[in-house]
Amino acid sequence: MDLLSQLETILESDPLIDEVGLIHSSQFVTLNKEVGEFGNSSVDDAFRPTDTKFWNRDHKLGISTEVVLPLCKAAKSAFMDAMKQYKMLSNLSDDKHEDENIVYGSSSSCQYFEHEVMKHSRALLLLSCDFGTAWNARKLLVLKKPQLSVFTDELLLSALVLSYSPKSEQAWSHRRWVIKMIAEKYLNLQQIVAKESGLVEKIAERSKMNYRAWNHRCWLVSYMTREQMLHELKRSKDWAGLHVADNSCFHYRRRLILRILENKPNKQGDNFSYDVENYQVMKEELELNEVLIKRYIGREALWLHRRYLSLCWIRHLTTMCGISYHSEQKTNMDNEINIFFDKEFCLLDSCLMIQDTEFEDFEAQAMCSAIYFVWLIKKIPQFRKVEMHEKLKVGNLKNILHKTCSERSFLRDLLEER
Template sequence: MKQGPSSEDDCFSLLKQFEHVLESDPLIDEVGFIHPSQFTMLDKEAGFSNEFQPNNGTSSKFWNQDHKLGISTDILVQLCKDAKHVFLLALQEYKSHGNACDESQIKNISCSPCIPESDVMKHSQSVLLLSSDFGTAWNARKLILSKKDHLSAFTEELRLSGLILSNSPKSESTWSHRRWIIKMISQSFSTLQEIITKESELVESIGERSKMNYRAWHHRCWLVSYMTIEQVIQELNKSKRWAGLHVADSSCFHYRRVRAAYSVDVIVV
């Protein structure tokens, strides 16, 4: 009896299943790793019988219901390994083709169609959902996004990193990437204040589930410089109540000190 993927075809078939689940439900807002024994319980809670299970028979590996995605822990190592392998191949080909295009432009020679950058984005998404601190994948996404001029590309990146934070709320690489995205938006678009408000609400939501999350609250402190004085005062009022309900979480008190200092500086100036 097989104990998991035993051939290269099986491995990449599993990766294709994973990426198919992600593509088929673009509204997934939470991801987690679950033990295989929990799949039956989840199916029963969702009202599925033995004759009918979600995800077209792949429920022993992936569970997707109500925009919540569960990944079986017994496939994580192999799935992550294959996702990284496919991603690095796509990135290598993308970069080599880019260099060829540069040389062709110098020589005024037409260039063959570029490997879709969507391949790099798709495979890097898979890698980061499994290994959130894989810096090469984040850098590849920055490389491609830096050439974009549509707000939707950056808001979609915020959505993806928010999904990653649902399972890795203390991932410094993910929080750092969000700050890079916000900087890009601030340089080219006028919807920054709305995004900053949602960003602050995200940190508060994550703070409810991930106690003493210094990285999340540090990110919220970083947002101060992008806020109006009215937003700062509103944040002080909201965080006062939150701090009263979470007296053991010192991160919020540090956040309030930063807010108060910033508001005083602005008023004095």
Template sequence: MADHRPVDGAGENPLAELELILESDPLIDEVGFIHPTQLASLSGEEGVDAPGPKNPRFWSRDGKLGISTEVLLPLYKEARRAFFDAVRDFRTRCGSGGDGGGGGVGCEVMKHSRALLLVSSDFGTAWNSRKLVASKEESFSMYMDELRLSELILSYSPKSDQAWSHRRWVIKRIAGQTSSLPEIIMKESELVEKIAERSKMNYRAWNHRCWLVSYMTKERVMCELKESKTWAGLHVADSSCFNYRRRLMTRILEDLCCKDGVSSVDYSFEVYQCWKDELDWDEILIKRYIGREGLWLYRRFLSLCWIRHFTTHAHSTSCNSNYIAEQTTDPSFFLDKELDLVGSSLVVQDDHFDDFQAQALYSTTYILWLAKQMPSPLEIELRQRLTARNMNDLLSEFCPNSSFLSGSSAEDTK
């Protein structure tokens, strides 16, 4: 290993100082980069005669770690050099037939890569080296350390692709090896919600949460759907949250439609009621938050699945018709509700606000899209209902070139 010299003659080099802090406090759960003047004031709060350098580069207390922005560049250079030296020694040891993972060389790789990732969260080689060492060790405690490290990095870099990917890799490795996996998955979901609260429009976090659904039990999926409802209702502009709810709803249908499993009547009714409640809730949000396209897109998914699985027309095509048939509804009732919603949305109450215009446009495209997804009997019925409600002219105002409306008008003139 190369000798680590002091940086700019300032005593102990910053890498050794940082690694000492991390070793002495393994429960650090948040890291941030602080201007030197702010760092000095934080250190001053602990007392004027406090031991340590007069110009501190790090601050750590109560599980929080602050790093001076002044030391970032020399720290990165030192950590990068130490990391590649450790990797070189590790590969040499492995190439000569040695264990490499459980010995001191593997520990050096893990130690220096941790410091490097704290200042460069997307350093792919460092993440891959940690995977290599951890996979050789195959220790559950080491995998849990990896989850803690990636969570620490996400505290300052919540959109780090590498950090989220590393968490998925760890979960794949421990799946089937521990009985605590459901608890780990639940904590992962809570972590995403916590990060999404302070990092808006975080697609990577929500994508990770969608990925977790495949590891959830049926009961956990239902709980997630209920627990995320309030958050989604307060963040209707965040379409990633509704993509997550869509993934949960799809998983519910998958469980119901599983050919190898046997769904109970109670669970079938629970799914039916869940879908009905979701449609009603989405309608409330559409009326409350005018002009939100994401809500209309989410309704497309809900309505299409409702037609395919929960209407009387779905008997022959439903994946589990023996159970669902007992809870199916008349498609005419569903069409009436949707036309009531679209009709109320077509009324532009104020031309000065674009939201009302957008609401009318989204409602028009929604009903026209839905018509294209319907089987022929329901499409014909929809045409008749639009004509009976005198809605064709209103729809044509926002979609004048619609072939569906043109066909409907042609039939009406016959």
């Protein structure tokens, strides 16, 4: 309990702590030496880290691994006791038949135990982040005082928990709940969304393959403005190029593109500018995907991403061609569709060639491109399929496809049906 008191004192004295971690006892000596060498001499010695249980400097908190278990037990016991007292006094305050003096006394005591529950639950969640009862208790008390400052404190706490446990489902869920509550009571969410995107990006960089972080980022898209979505596409471009095995990033980009295409202008006259912008977004994403496919051979995730992009592109061009009343614009859309298919044939031609049989990547590339082509045939309009078969004959691609699909009977059957 003394250790718990020390920890809670540190958390209350430094509310700006933004990172917490577990430290082995041998590391405290090194940290103290670094503080002695690089620390500010004007800092009072009383605040210099000399303890071997906790380390707190520059809004960073370190907890010794030796005290984690006893601390967790003490925090859980203190939290459960405070919660029990709070529930008992809360029930007593709700009983209207009690004496007014008793009700008043129980009400003031109830506020005291509210503070105790929040204090102990914060310490407990930093030690055991998936303790759902503590998260639910905080929600219960936050709803009694739904103020922006209270919600901000909850965002800070969840961010602190995620600094050492970036894959905590409970922390991410609590964070989404807080944002939803803010969205219901406060209209301007643009600043919060911008900060959230930055936070999630930092967590994703520290924790690779973090599906929960990317899932949270996808959820944020529904609260973004069009400008923010376009910015996020540019922001995540480098990550997509460096982490092609992380399909979560491409899922996030698909989510952004879908919302951008669905986004309707406020004014009727803005339709044309939105269409031009959407056209450019899709074109740039297709070009990026083609570059990555040729750079990283045999990556199925890239081909799956291209399926989605191609489907959106075909639907967009077909819709534009259908709603156009000008023959010139229809002709331009037809030309764009033809250009798109010509580029897909060129991509197919370059990927079907197995350059080195010693490496399976080239075979995987050829198989993925063949599967993509069979899928593409099923998605194009019926009147264009004859034209595609003619192009296949000219480029001798049909024989290459048959050779590639020789071991995959379902692909060969599909190809023969065309």
